[in-house]
Amino acid sequence: MTPDSPLTEQLGDIERALRAELSQAQNEDALEDVRVRFLGRSGEITAVRRTIGKLPAGERPGAGRIINDAVAEYETLFERRREELAREALEERLRQAIDVTFPGIPPLVGSIHPIRRTMDDLLAYFERRGFAVVVGPEIESDYNNFDALNIPPDHPAREGLDSFYLRPDLVLRTHTSPMQIRVMQRNPPPLAIVVPGRVYRRDALDARHLYAFHQIEGLLVAPGVHLGHLKGALTGMCREVFGPQQSVRFRPSFFPFTEPSAEVDTTCPACGGAGCRTCGGSGWIELGGAGMVHPSVLREVGYDPDVVNGWAFGVGIERVAFTRHGMDDIRAFVENDPAVLEQLA
Ligand code: PHE
Numbered sequence: 001m002t003p004d005s006p007l008t009e010q011l012g013d014i015e016r017a018l019r020a021e022l023s024q025a026q027n028e029d030a031l032e033d034v035r036v037r038f039l040g041r042s043g044e045i046t047a048v049r050r051t052i053g054k055l056p057a058g059e060r061p062g063a064g065r066i067i068n069d070a071v072a073e074y075e076t077l078f079e080r081r082r083e084e085l086a087r088e089a090l091e092e093r094l095r096q097a098i099d100v101t102f103p104g105i106p107p108l109v110g111s112i113h114p115i116r117r118t119m120d121d122l123l124a125y126f127e128r129r130g131f132a133v134v135v136g137p138e139i140e141s142d143y144n145n146f147d148a149l150n151i152p153p154d155h156p157a158r159e160g161l162d163s164f165y166l167r168p169d170l171v172l173r174t175h176t177s178p179m180q181i182r183v184m185q186r187n188p189p190p191l192a193i194v195v196p197g198r199v200y201r202r203d204a205l206d207a208r209h210l211y212a213f214h215q216i217e218g219l220l221v222a223p224g225v226h227l228g229h230l231k232g233a234l235t236g237m238c239r240e241v242f243g244p245q246q247s248v249r250f251r252p253s254f255f256p257f258t259e260p261s262a263e264v265d266t267t268c269p270a271c272g273g274a275g276c277r278t279c280g281g282s283g284w285i286e287l288g289g290a291g292m293v294h295p296s297v298l299r300e301v302g303y304d305p306d307v308v309n310g311w312a313f314g315v316g317i318e319r320v321a322f323t324r325h326g327m328d329d330i331r332a333f334v335e336n337d338p339a340v341l342e343q344l345a
Contacts, residue, residue, distance in 0.1 A: 007048070007063055011070040014044050018074055022081040027089075031082060038074060045071055108338055111345035115214055115333055118241065118321040119196050122216050125240040126194040126233075131218070134193050136179040138200070142171050144178035149257040150296045164200050172200035175314055176217035177257060180293070183219070184301035189308040190222035196317070207329040214317035221293065221303065221310030227260070230290055230311035238266040238287075241320060245272065249284060258291025258312060270326055278326065285323050288315035 018038050025031045038044050045067065052063050112120075123133055142165075145151075146158055156162070157174065164172040179195040195217040203209040218233065231248055238246040246269070250262035264287045268279035275281040290313035295305035318330050325344050332340050 007051075007066060010048060011066065014038065014048070015070065015074065015077075018077060022077055025081065025085075027085060028082070031078065031085065035078060039071065045074075108342075111341065113333075113341065114321045114325060114344040115317055118324060119214060119216065119317050121241050122237060122315070122317070122320065123194055123196060125237050126192075126218065129192075129233075131192045131194045131220075134179065134183060134195055135197055136173075136176075136182055136195065138173055138198055139166060140171055140173040140178045142169055144181045145171050145173050145175075148181040148297065148300050149177055150294050150300070151256045155256065160202075162202055164202060173197075174201055175199050176215045177312070177314060179217055180219050180257075180297070180312060181301060184221065184298075184303060189303055189310075192220045192222075194218050205331065207331065210318065210330055210334060215288070215314050216317060218313045218315075219293070219310060220312075221298075221308050223308050225292075225309050225311055227292060227311065230292070230313065233311075234264055234266075234287075234290065234313060234315075237315075241324060242266065242269040250290070253289060253291075255289055255291055257294050257297050258289075259294045261289065261291035264288050264290050264313060264315065269323060278323065285319070287319050288313060290314070
């Protein structure tokens with residue numbers, strides 16, 4: 001049998017038809033239809049095989065081989081089309097799943113929380129001046145939090161109203177001042193410490209109040225310490241975080257553990273003291289309390305008030321950070337909205 005014998009021609013026609021149909025088939029099912037029609041039991045190839053019987057016996061094996069070769073070739077064509085369809089299907093799925101023209105999501109880059117950063121800056125000022133940084137427990141005895149600080153049992157701050165009591169004798173510290181007691185009890189004077197930490201008060205949550213916030217306590221005890229030293233230290237601290245133009249003002253106040261006592265204000269950095277919305281028109285921002293350590297407190301820890309005296313202050317870190325960033329709602333510090341934190345970073 002020659003290449004262009006009727007059989008070869010016939011197989012060639014089938015192949016052309018097959019190629020045409022394969023390129024039309026758009027999925028597995030259509031492909032299977034085509035297979036049945038060409039290679040199935042009652043398909044085209046079976047019809048061709050039947051014609052072998054009519055050939056002279058000598059030509060039958062050759063014709064059989066030609067048909068088998070053709071079938072192998074058809075199988076290859078089927079296989080190729082099947083792979084092509086699978087690839088197309090996958091590409092379509094990927095097209096639907098991944099729109100490569102869509103803007104990407106930039107990774108969030110972490111940053112130091114503004115409270116931590118302000119705390120670090122305040123501490124750095126005192127560390128450079130030889131103050132030791134110490135930290136203490138957030139759960140305090142009511143002795144350290146109140147009694148030893150000369151806060152008598154009938155003082156309003158002792159009532160459950162302002163404090164979170166865990167037991168009659170244990171409280172979530174309402175200020176960092178109990179660390180004055182802990183440190184003085186364990187160390188002889190002179191000493192100079194700063195104490196950063198979280199404190200708790202039963203305040204109603206609003207734009208200016210959190211029930212857990214941070215303070216820095218400062219304590220300096222040595223012979224001959226006076227109020228001027230305290231004001232100098234606080235002025236330096238304010239200039240460190242707000243800039244060289246800051247001044248500090250003391251307003252007479254009362255704390256059981258200091259005498260005299262003062263509320264500490266600093267120039268409103270938003271208006272430079274002229275008066276604006278940030279400072280409520282006063283030109284000043286209140287940062288915390290301060291004063292000369294009360295002789296009763298010194299005596300309580302075994303110090304002799306005739307030999308040493310000291311100053312102490314407690315500054316609200318949120319207050320400083322809030323003012324520094326010109327914020328209008330203190331709750332932003334604890335909501336941890338990435339967009340806000342990123343802006344404050
Ligand atoms: N502990 C006081 C408060 O939290 C602040 C303070 C600290 C006042 C040290 C005087 C001396 O309000």
